[in-house]
Amino acid sequence: MAAHFTLLQGGTLLIHGGDNHVKAVKADLLIEGNIISKIEAKITPSANTQVIDCTDKIISPGFIDTHHHLWQTLLKGRHANETLIDYFPSGFFPSSLHSPADMFWGELGGCLECLDVGTTTVVDHANLNCSPEHNKAAIAATISSGIRSVFCYSVTPRVESWEPFQLNQDLLPPWVLGTLEELAAKTPIAGGRVQLGFGFDSTYLPKEMIVATFEKVKSLGIKLITTHYVGNGHFGGSPVELYHNYGLLDSSILFSHATGANANDAKLLLQTNSHVSTTPSTEMQMGHGQPVAFSSDLKIESHCGVGVDCHSNNSASIISELRLLLQSARSSHTQKFAEVGKTPKKVYKTVEEAFNLGTIGGARAINMEDKLGSLKVGKFADILVWDAMSSGMVCASQLDPVAAVVLHSSPADLEMVIVDGVVKKSEWMLKDVDLSVGREMWSGEEGVKSWRDMAKELVKRRTAMQEKVDKIDMEAAKKGVMKAFYIDESTIVDEI
Numbered sequence: 001m002a003a004h005f006t007l008l009q010g011g012t013l014l015i016h017g018g019d020n021h022v023k024a025v026k027a028d029l030l031i032e033g034n035i036i037s038k039i040e041a042k043i044t045p046s047a048n049t050q051v052i053d054c055t056d057k058i059i060s061p062g063f064i065d066t067h068h069h070l071w072q073t074l075l076k077g078r079h080a081n082e083t084l085i086d087y088f089p090s091g092f093f094p095s096s097l098h099s100p101a102d103m104f105w106g107e108l109g110g111c112l113e114c115l116d117v118g119t120t121t122v123v124d125h126a127n128l129n130c131s132p133e134h135n136k137a138a139i140a141a142t143i144s145s146g147i148r149s150v151f152c153y154s155v156t157p158r159v160e161s162w163e164p165f166q167l168n169q170d171l172l173p174p175w176v177l178g179t180l181e182e183l184a185a186k187t188p189i190a191g192g193r194v195q196l197g198f199g200f201d202s203t204y205l206p207k208e209m210i211v212a213t214f215e216k217v218k219s220l221g222i223k224l225i226t227t228h229y230v231g232n233g234h235f236g237g238s239p240v241e242l243y244h245n246y247g248l249l250d251s252s253i254l255f256s257h258a259t260g261a262n263a264n265d266a267k268l269l270l271q272t273n274s275h276v277s278t279t280p281s282t283e284m285q286m287g288h289g290q291p292v293a294f295s296s297d298l299k300i301e302s303h304c305g306v307g308v309d310c311h312s313n314n315s316a317s318i319i320s321e322l323r324l325l326l327q328s329a330r331s332s333h334t335q336k337f338a339e340v341g342k343t344p345k346k347v348y349k350t351v352e353e354a355f356n357l358g359t360i361g362g363a364r365a366i367n368m369e370d371k372l373g374s375l376k377v378g379k380f381a382d383i384l385v386w387d388a389m390s391s392g393m394v395c396a397s398q399l400d401p402v403a404a405v406v407l408h409s410s411p412a413d414l415e416m417v418i419v420d421g422v423v424k425k426s427e428w429m430l431k432d433v434d435l436s437v438g439r440e441m442w443s444g445e446e447g448v449k450s451w452r453d454m455a456k457e458l459v460k461r462r463t464a465m466q467e468k469v470d471k472i473d474m475e476a477a478k479k480g481v482m483k484a485f486y487i488d489e490s491t492i493v494d495e496i
C-alpha cells in the first residue's frame, strides 16, 4: 500500500536545535506514512497529499508521559484528599475488583484522556496483573486507542482476600513470566506502536530471584524496566543503589519519583545513564517528597522525564505537571534566598527547560530520542497542532510560542493530535475509536464508538465499581496493607 501523505502547511513549528534550544520557525511539515519526511519553508504538495491549513497554529511534538497507570479510569476522583497509604487500598489494590472487561474500559479511558490532552507516548506501569486476561484486555484497549505506549507488564501483588486483608503469597507463580513470554511472542504489537516493557517493584525479593527475573525479561527483547522509588522512608533503601549492587543498573532502568535520591544515587544515575520520571501532582500530594527533576542539589535534569502517575488522582495533562513542577521549583528556590533576606537576581528554570522535560527529555528517558520528542525529519509523526488564536494563547503565541504552550494553554486549545501519522483528535474532538482493532490480543469488545458512547460505558462501569468498593472496610484494608508492606504504623502521625 502506498504511504499516505499529509502536509501541515503554514504553521509555526517548535523545532529543537542541537543544544535543545527550541526555535519557533514558520514552515511546512510533510508526513509520509508514520514519519516526518520533510520540513521546509514551502513544500509543494503532490496530488494525493492531504493538506491541512495551519495558519495561526503552533505545531509542537507530542508529549511523552514517562510514568502512568493507565487502567485506573473507573477510580477517578476517589483520591483527591488521600495520601499514598490511603491510596493503596482505594486505588492500587482495586485492580482485583476489575474484570478483564473493566480493565479494557479503564485502560481505554486512560489512553483517550492522554490523547485528548496531547500525550502521544506513554510509559504504562501496568500494575494490573490479576490474570493473563487482564493484561491482554489492557493491551487490546491500548492498541484500539491509537496511542504510542510502552506497556510495562508488571509483577503485581494480588489480593487473596479483602476481609481480612491478605495478599497471595506466591508473587511469581509460573504463569506470571509465562504470560510475558506469550506476549513477547506476539511482538511487534500494532506494528511496533505498542512496545512491551516490564514493571518491577518487588525489590525485597532475594538477589538471585531479581537477577534471574531481569535476565529472563531482557532475553525476551524487553528494553525498558520501570521501578517505583518513593523516598518517604516506608519502603527500605534506595533501589538505585540496590540495582547497582546487583549489577542491573543501566540505561534500560527508569525509576518513578526517586524522591529519596541522594548524591550517590544521582552519581549512579548519571554514570549508568539510567533515568527518572518525576510526577509532581502525586508526589506533592501523597507524601512522596519533593519532585527531583529540577533539583538544584541533585542536578539530574538531563536524565529526567515527567509523568502523570494516576489520572485517577489528577489530570492526564503533562503540561499541568510541567507547570506545577516549574513553579514549585521556583518557589523552593526563592524561599532559600528569602530565608537569608535576599532575592534571586534571575528566575529559576525556564519554560523551555520545562517544555524539554515533557518532550525530548521524556524521549531520552525511554531511550527513544532518535525516534521521538522533537519535530525532526526521520522521526515518528507524533504531532500536536495548537490554536494560537484561542482566548488563552492569543498574544502569548505571537511573542513566545513555548511560553504560550507551557503557561497559557489548556487542553481545549489543542486542535489536532497526530500519533504515528494518524489523526486521533481533530477540530478539538477525539476521533471515533474502532474497538475491533485490538482483537488479536483480546476479543471482548468490538465496533466503532464515539467518545460520548465510550463515556457512557465508563460511567456505567464506574457505578458498578463503586458498589464493589463501597463494600470494603477501607480503614481495615489500610491496616492490612501496612502490615503486608511492613510499614511501621507509628511513623504515620497527625502532626510533628
Ligand SMILES: [Zn+2]
Residues within 6 Å of the ligand: 067, 069, 125, 228, 256, 309
Ligand atoms: Zn506510580
